[in-house]
Amino acid sequence: MTVIRIVLADDHAILRSGLRLLIDSQPDMTVVGEAADGAQTLEQVEIHQPDLVLLDLSMPGLGGLESLPLIRQRSPETRALILTMHDDEGYLRQALRAGAAGYVLKKAVDSELLDAIRAVGRGETYIHPAMTRLLLSGMLPEPATTQEAINPWQALSEREFDVLRLVALGHTNAEIAERLSLSVKTVETYRARGMDKLGLETRAQLVRSALTYGLLD
Numbered sequence: 001m002t003v004i005r006i007v008l009a010d011d012h013a014i015l016r017s018g019l020r021l022l023i024d025s026q027p028d029m030t031v032v033g034e035a036a037d038g039a040q041t042l043e044q045v046e047i048h049q050p051d052l053v054l055l056d057l058s059m060p061g062l063g064g065l066e067s068l069p070l071i072r073q074r075s076p077e078t079r080a081l082i083l084t085m086h087d088d089e090g091y092l093r094q095a096l097r098a099g100a101a102g103y104v105l106k107k108a109v110d111s112e113l114l115d116a117i118r119a120v121g122r123g124e125t126y127i128h129p130a131m132t133r134l135l136l137s138g139m140l141p142e143p144a145t146t147q148e149a150i151n152p153w154q155a156l157s158e159r160e161f162d163v164l165r166l167v168a169l170g171h172t173n174a175e176i177a178e179r180l181s182l183s184v185k186t187v188e189t190y191r192a193r194g195m196d197k198l199g200l201e202t203r204a205q206l207v208r209s210a211l212t213y214g215l216l217d
Contacts, residue, residue, distance in 0.1 A: 004029040004121040007048060009041040009064070010056040010083070015106075019054065019083075022110055029117060038062025038070075046074045052120055055100075057084045057091060068098040081120045083113070092131055102126035115172060125202040129170030151213050152198050160194035163187055167203060168210040 006023060008016045008031055020031045033044035037060045045053060053071060057064035068080055081102040082095050092103055102120045104113055105128050112128075119126040153161060159180070166176045173191070177184045200206050 001028055002121075003027075004052055004117060005032045005048065005050045006030065006117070007033040007035060007041065007044045007050045007053045009035040009038075009044075009053055009059065009067075011036045011059045012056075022114070023117070026114060029114075029121070036060070038064070038067040041067050042070055042074055045071050045078055049075045050078055052117060053078055053080045054083050054117070055080050057082060057086060057095065065094055065098050068095070068100060072099055079120050079123075081116055081126070087128075087131060089131075092127075103131065104128050105130070119203075125204045127204055127207075152209070153213055153215065155197050156194050157190075160190045160197070163190040164194045164198070164206060165210060165215055167191060168207045168215070 032048045035041040035044045055064045079101040082100045085106045104116045116126040173187045177187045
């Protein structure tokens with residue numbers, strides 16, 4: 001089993017303690033270091049070369065946004081998952097432009113945070129479902145030419161379509177399996193096959209495509 005190695009970066013010691021207990025209780029992830037500010041974050045990243053940094057945006061001194069490009073310099077393979085109280089479009093866009101691989105709100109339930117860690121650990125991009133529309137507002141492509149206007153979703157099978165639409169709406173593979181009366185493995189197969197047909201790699205790209213073709217209204 002691959003274990004995701006994590007550095008926690010937040011200036012609240014009590015929150016870090018709770019996060020460590022939650023993360024270390026999972027068999028596929030572990031906390032290898034903690035930091036209370038940006039400078040300590042960079043030190044911990046350089047020492048441990050973790051798979052993931054769970055990063056708060058608001059920390060003393062060097063903040064999370066300023067730390068992101070420096071983290072990538074110190075450890076190019078380390079991915080950053082933002083954990084923040086800021087449910088603001090501006091912060092979300094800045095974090096993604098600075099190189100964050102995910103954005104989760106502190107009000108999220110434990111299971112959602114763990115799902116986000118696993119998604120980012122797999123190389124995916126994870127965005128809190130409530131903020132997906134904020135990310136995409138104003139980012140839809142210009143009107144397409146006649147050739148480009150062909151809806152690629154029409155190439156999907158009925159099951160591939162159903163699975164990917166539910167993924168775009170923020171449902172997990174397990175939730176989709178239950179809703180469609182399928183096994184999780186079958187859902188994963190439909191998801192992978194459909195993403196390949198659409199030429200997409202991440203959930204964020206999938207959501208953008210679904211919005212473009214009016215599939216989430």
